[in-house]
Amino acid sequence: MANVKLTKNELKSQKDALKRFQRYLPTLILKKQQLQMVIRQVEVKIKGVEKLRDDLYSSLQVWIAVYGEKLDLTALIKIKTIIKDIGNIAGVDIPVFSELTFETIEYNLFSMPLWVDKGLVSLKDMAAFDAEIEVLREQIELLGNELRVTTQRVNLFEKVKIPDTKENIRKIQIYLGDQQTAAVVRGKMAKNKIVKVS
Numbered sequence: 001m002a003n004v005k006l007t008k009n010e011l012k013s014q015k016d017a018l019k020r021f022q023r024y025l026p027t028l029i030l031k032k033q034q035l036q037m038v039i040r041q042v043e044v045k046i047k048g049v050e051k052l053r054d055d056l057y058s059s060l061q062v063w064i065a066v067y068g069e070k071l072d073l074t075a076l077i078k079i080k081t082i083i084k085d086i087g088n089i090a091g092v093d094i095p096v097f098s099e100l101t102f103e104t105i106e107y108n109l110f111s112m113p114l115w116v117d118k119g120l121v122s123l124k125d126m127a128a129f130d131a132e133i134e135v136l137r138e139q140i141e142l143l144g145n146e147l148r149v150t151t152q153r154v155n156l157f158e159k160v161k162i163p164d165t166k167e168n169i170r171k172i173q174i175y176l177g178d179q180q181t182a183a184v185v186r187g188k189m190a191k192n193k194i195v196k197v198s
Helices: 008-067 118-197
Strands: 079-091 093-103
Touching: 008 079, 008 118, 079 118, 093 118
Parallel strands: none
Antiparallel strands: 079 093
């Protein structure tokens, strides 16, 4: 706790600071709660997208096993760009997955099995799911950082600023009260001396 001046101006300054802290604290608490809620929602969304991806992978495995052909389709898929938008949650700019674009790779339709087209579509869907999961994890990281900073600010206000300011106000009020009492006593003593002299 810093030393404070024991004056009426400092008392007013400390009271104004306390009002500001008490007005700002609920906003910080609300932001903290909102960030926690959104992080939980994003975690649930990640699990949902992972389930979609895993279900697609399982269905693809069964489907490819039926045809029994060993063919690596990954050479026929090349990601061109991941398109992201920017969203804002509780004052934090976060990436939002929009779409995944692929380069067109030509292949011989006659030398490939018939199921390759459907297989490529499924692999592209899986890649899109993976890209969306990655963007969602970026969101959690950014929101987590903001939550950490907001939590530190809430703790600073609740545990340091507000109690210190209240203590400063108490000290100043005690000092000013003592000074006022001393002034009254000095005034009475001066009046008694004047009365005795008269």
